[in-house]
Amino acid sequence: MTSATATVSPRPAAAPRGGTPRGLARTGPVLFSYGFRPFFLGAGVWAFASMALWIAALAGHLPIGGSYGATYWHAHELLFGFSTAALAGFLLTAIPNWTGRLPVSGWPLAALFAIWCAGRAAMLAPDTLGVTASAAIDALFLPALAFIVARELIAGKKWGDLKILAAVLFLTGANVWFHAAVITGGDETTPARLGVSAFTVMVMLVGGRIVPSFTHNWLNRLGRKPLPVPFGRYDIAAIAVGAVALGFYTAAPSNAWTAFPAGLAFAMQSYRLYRWRGWKAASDPLLFILHVAYAFVPLAFAAIAAAALDLVPTWSVLHILTVGVISTMIVAVMTRASLAHTGRTLAASLITQASYVTLVLAGLSRPLAGFLPEHAMFFYTASGVLWLAAFGLFLIRYAPILVCERR
Secondary structure: OOOOOOOOOOOOOEOOOOOOOEOOOOOOOHHHOOOHHHHHHHHHHHHHHHHHHHHHHHOOOOOOOHHHOHHHHHHHHHHHHHHHHHHHHHHHHHHHHHHOOOOEOOHHHHHHHHHHHHHHHHHHOHHHHOHHHHHHHHOOHHHHHHHHHHHHHHHOOOHHHHHHHHHHHHHHHHHHHHHHHHHHOOOOHHHHHHHHHHHHHHHHHHHHHHHHHHHHHHHHHHOOOOOOOOOOHHHHHHHHHHHHHHHHHHHOOOOHHHHHHHHHHHHHHHHHHHOOOHHHHOOOHHHHHHHHHHHHHHHHHHHHHHHHOOOOOHHHHHHHHHHHHHHHHHHHHHHHHHHHHOOOOOOOOHHHHHHHHHHHHHHHHHHHHHHOHHHHHHHHHHHHHHHHHHHHHHHHHHHHHHHOOOO
8 A cells, every 4th residue: 555645746737537627736726636635624623622612511601512412422423523534635635546547626525625615514513404414514524535536446447445444334323323322312322432442443453454564664764674564464454353352342332252353453453553663763753653543553452452451441442442543543643744744854843742752641641530530530531632733733734734735
């Protein structure tokens, strides 16, 4: 698989017969010249804004979510709002590299981004149009993204990468299911776990390709040995076991039987991470953060096993997965891809490094509320502040890059 963050030279837009115009747009706003620009910016803004709104709501200063419910709104907007924007930015940038086809840009990209924005606006005040109508507007985005992903992968004959499409379809179903559960008063935790599991599988699939690949290139350039073990049968087995464990976690997180596949996944993912020689890249924060982000994967499987044995609360596991695995990997990929695709030097500034540190601390501190309930409020506050700091720093550094022309 070709690097998702390789620098791409501008190419003129093309309009295949019967198709949508594709290519790096040379006219119109720079923001819509490539998929990572609007969606990485949108992900960063919404990560910061939605958390600020949630903290204000907890403090009793601002009602959010209306009849949808503030807690449900918070869970939905971070999982199916922030995270899906980052996913769209990544896929719309990576898939052209995988297929060799021109990327979606210009008005089709602007239209897709508008659908995502409409979902955020509808869910911010769901009672304005009615909860069901607002949920329906939000539910439009992932099918639209899935259509583009399917079209590009099939046209590019990248049959092996259709597993990414499957994960997007699982997310689509999980989002609709989440809305239906909230509206009908059902159990929203199962679709939330399904959505989180779909994202985690994508981290194992894509992260498991780019992390050792980037590390191999960096170590090879410096002449350091040994190099990371390349993707092979062990990786396929580790991903398969991890997917099974996540299936058990989604369906029965408190069942003792879940501990067995989760424990096996912990061992296999830990060894997988070890094979990538991440400690050798500690001097390059932009590369090392990818290893740190992936380290949350085996940690999450260990937590899933512990929760299945009733040793830790299940909601602590959810936050290890969402803040640790998903959000940390998102920021690691967004920062690297933004620099690479805009012609910047691949080096983490002090602001970028501070963003990494605060987000990792947020990922570690939020689950501690479940282990130390007497100090829960402290960890709630600390994790929220750290999250705001992480994405505030991200926006300070990368918002100007995302809206300015490529160097």
